[in-house]
Amino acid sequence: MKHKGSYTFLLLLGLIHVPSYGRPLETSVNKIYTPYVQQLENEIEFQLVIQEDTEEKFDDIQHHKIAYGQALNDKWFLEGILLGVNDSDHGFNIDGYEIELKRQLTEQGEYDNDWGLLFEIERERHADVWEFGATLIALHEFRNWTGLVNVGLIFESGSSIKSRFETELSAQLKYRYRSWFEPAIEFFKSDSVNAAGPSFAGRIRLGAGKSIFWNTAALISFDRSKPDAIYRFNIEYEF
Numbered sequence: 001m002k003h004k005g006s007y008t009f010l011l012l013l014g015l016i017h018v019p020s021y022g023r024p025l026e027t028s029v030n031k032i033y034t035p036y037v038q039q040l041e042n043e044i045e046f047q048l049v050i051q052e053d054t055e056e057k058f059d060d061i062q063h064h065k066i067a068y069g070q071a072l073n074d075k076w077f078l079e080g081i082l083l084g085v086n087d088s089d090h091g092f093n094i095d096g097y098e099i100e101l102k103r104q105l106t107e108q109g110e111y112d113n114d115w116g117l118l119f120e121i122e123r124e125r126h127a128d129v130w131e132f133g134a135t136l137i138a139l140h141e142f143r144n145w146t147g148l149v150n151v152g153l154i155f156e157s158g159s160s161i162k163s164r165f166e167t168e169l170s171a172q173l174k175y176r177y178r179s180w181f182e183p184a185i186e187f188f189k190s191d192s193v194n195a196a197g198p199s200f201a202g203r204i205r206l207g208a209g210k211s212i213f214w215n216t217a218a219l220i221s222f223d224r225s226k227p228d229a230i231y232r233f234n235i236e237y238e239f
Contacts, residue, residue, distance in 0.1 A: 011103075017041070025220075028190040031063075031215060031234050032148050032172045035116025035137040037104040039074040040209075047234040051227035058227060062086040069100075076103040102137075114139040118150075131160035135168075137151075148172040166191055179195040179203050186217050194226050195219035210239045 029049050047065040051058070063084065070077030081098040098120060105115040116137035123130055135152035152168040167190070174184035180202040187196040203213035212235065219230040 005094050027191050028168050028170075028171070029188050029195070029217075029219065029230050029232055030151055031232075032170045032186065033102065033116070033135070033137050034148065035102075035104055035106070035114050035139055036108060037071055037073075037075055037077045037116075038101060038113070039071055041069075041071040041077070041238055043069040043236055043238050045069070045079075045234070045236045047232070049233075050231045052229045052231075056088075058087060061222065064092075075104050077104075094122045094125055096122055097171045107163075114142065118152075120213075124158075127158060127160050129156065130159055142162055146172075146174045146176060147203045174201070179205075186219065188219065192226065193219075193221070193230065194223040195221045195230055210237075212237055 031047065033064075045065070045067040047063075049065075051061050051063075053059045062085065064084035065081060066084075067079050068229040069077060071077050076141040079100040079102075080174075081100065083093065083096040083098060084092060085095040086092040101119045103117045103119075105117060106113075108114055118133075118135040118137060120133040120135075121131070131154055133154040135150050138149045138151075140147045148171065150168070150170045154166040154168060155163070156166060157163040162202055169187075169189040171187045172184050174182050176182055182201045184199045184201065185196065186199045188194070197217060197219035199215060199217035201213070204212045204214075206212065214235045215232075216234070217230075217232045219232070221228050221230070
């Protein structure tokens with residue numbers, strides 16, 4: 001059964017095909033979601049993603065994310081997100097708003113793989129553009145390793161763009177060394193990024209029901225039409 005779960009997990013990686021359109025001013029590099037929801041959990045999150053490129057207009061662009069989330073029960077988690085962009089031409093601007101709703105589908109350890117779904121709605125502030133997305137989340141544990149895959153389907157529409165569907169893939173292979181330090185390898189593939197690299201994460205417990213979760217990643221691109229390098233830093237306060 002464990003082997004069957006591993007094959008199902010790997011099949012998600014093999015089936016996904018992501019077309020390349022080359023939109024280097026955007027990035028789909030985000031934290032890779034787990035399928036779990038903790039009842040009564042509240043969360044404040046900050047994320048910074050910096051992209052570097054040899055082309056000056058695509059270099060040193062910073063993507064900011066501030067979010068507040070709350071568990072509705074032991075299966076559903078709702079999060080409101082404020083998105084910002086900082087570049088050399090326009091400085092810092094609030095770029096959009098997003099709502100995410102995560103559903104835990106299976107209990108942890110109930111099957112070979114743990115499953116979840118993520119639904120999202122995003123509105124760009126300076127353009128009449130909406131995004132609607134659904135992401136399948138799969139997690140598989142073996143010995144001291146954890147494999148995590150997010151496979152997303154996005155529908156983008158608005159008066160200033162041509163409506164279209166996009167697919168996104170993010171994957172992580174993590175070694176559970178200590179709760180405060182877990183090294184990993186991450187991979188991202190979408191129309192705006194094709195990159196992989198090391199990441200590090202950890203959890204610092206502050207007391208009953210309170211903790212700080214941090215993670216960081218450094219990604220190198222496989223595609224010259226995408227940003228050369230992307231750096232991500234994320235910190236969450238859970239209470």
